[in-house]
Amino acid sequence: MRFALYPLKNRHSFAIDVFAKQLTEIRSLADLALINWSNNTYILGEGTNTIFTENFEGQLLLNRLTGIEIEETPEGWHVFAAAGENWHQLVVSLIELGIYGSENLALIPGSVGAAPVQNIGAYGVEVARFIDRVDVYDCKLHLETSLTHEECQFSYRDSLFKNPDHRQWLITGVHFFFPKAWLPVLDYPDLATLPADATAKEIMAHVIQVRQRKLPDPQIVPNAGSFFKNPVVSNEQCQELRRKFPLMPYYQQPDGRCKVAAGWLIDQAGLKSYTVGGAGVHSQQALVLVNREHASGQDILHLAEGIQAQVKARYGIQLEAEVRLLNGTGLLNP
Secondary structure (H helix, E strand, O other): OOOOOEEOOOOOOOOOOOEEEEEEEEOOHHHHOOOOOOOOEEEEOOOOOEEEOOOEEEEEEEEOOOOEEEEEOOOEEEEEEEOOOEHHHHHHHHHHOOOOOOHHHOOOOOEOOHHHHHOOEEOOEEHHHHEEEEEEEEOOOOEEEEEEOHHHOOEOOEOHHHOHHHOOEEEEEEEEEEEOOOOOOOOOHHHOOOOOOOOHHHHHHHHHHHHHHHOOOOOOOOEEEEOEOOOEEOHHHHHHHHHHOOOOOEEEOOOOOEEEOHHHHHHHOOOOOOEEOOEEEOOOOOOEEEEOOOOOHHHHHHHHHHHHHHHHHHHOOOOOEOOEEEOOOOEOOO
16 A cells, blocks of 8 residues: 555654555634544644654544633633644743743643643643643544543543543643642752742743753654653552662652652663664653654664663563554554
């Protein structure tokens, strides 16, 4: 089968040179009624958290819905953003308008619609904190609905939207609430140099600076950001690991468990220079895997599997991919 019409290299930030058989852009709510859903349909935003490992034989739906609405109340601001809006640009716009809370989430790549799916987070803040509800369209049943915060079932880098039973849901927009009673979140080491009275603009500028220093620009070095989730382990396992590796960073969770830095595990396993074909571990941030030179999908899969095996052998921890990996017919890690 030939794939010639829809190149995907510039539609996902890891820039694997593959193609799609069918591609449809969704630019208005009216376009949704025309969708002919099939089991090998995949909904794509900006492609910053997706890696196509081979030619995609199914149908790609590109979410390009746009629009932002803001309503002020005595308590705060209700903000609606369509799913195709760029996340970072939304953050910048809100901070410039004096609507604070999302500053720690600046420069996270991707679209607004992808934010609740992944429950994006950085520097002690998760987007779920501000989500009131999420509007979705069932592409299979052709029905619109809106899910409350509780119905979204948010957890660490997870939500109801990742459930394979709901993969026909296309997020059309997200409703946020940002309270006027704002307090900065500065308890992550990378933010420790900021004063306690830092403004939201100062925090955003600092976060952008840190991310630009630590993470490669996908336009220069193709990558999909953090490839693995930071694993959450029991307190008992965490303390046992700390006895063996006293310098291991960890973050105590509200439920008593511990979140461990996956990048540190990879780095201390001696894998920063690890490469497979054209894919490799980034030299400055071990949590990021990069397309060094014309990497194939198999290169990245074998690289990830090698890292997982060595981390498991050294620490007894099974790393899980944070990125969404696709083969020719759908998700490899639903």
